[in-house]
Amino acid sequence: NAGVTQTPKFRVLKTGQSMTLLCAQDMNHEYMYWYRQDPGMGLRLIHYSVGEGTTAKGEVPDGYNVSRLKKQNFLLGLESAAPSQTSVYFCASSMTVNTEAFFGQGTRLTVV
């Protein structure tokens, strides 16, 4: 019973490098989200998806792109990493718009 799985768990990038964070859920949830968590800022929504093939911008989308080609997967891409993107990234999913979100374990990303 994996729930929401994020890959990788840790990563160090150099400024300007690109990478993709993978989120996979096995609960057949329609909604998926990417958040970032920073000290003093709380969790902030980057992008979200209300179903396979759909994506939408959240509160802090700049510098990130996402794709939801399969219902169970939600990818977060950084095309040109910046130090300001150093953060802990969490993926989450929920069954409906009204139900609780289940979170992954997080990806700690450092951009140097």
Next chain:
Amino acid sequence: EDQVTQSPEALRLQEGESSSLNCSYTVSGLRGLFWYRQDPGKGPEFLFTLYSAGEEKEKERLKATLTKKESFLHITAPKPEDSATYLCAVQARETSGSRLTFGEGTQLTVNP
């Protein structure tokens, strides 16, 4: 703009010493208020959802209550394993995609 303010930022209790955490919110029509628990290095774990003023929910030593402007998480006779950061989040009725606005959390430490 939806806002969530949690207080106190940090709380230290002795085992068995009951207390309450506060979550004040402003939202243009509340769809739901969520409480999560987050342990160090892990993703948030769902605790409760409250939908309307006057509603209460309980789970073991935790009880969540809701008014039109705030929510309280009451902790009765806490144990050291209750130590964690407790997050509050609101979802506005007209928000698409089930987006949540999080507070910064209350870091609870329960000493044996």
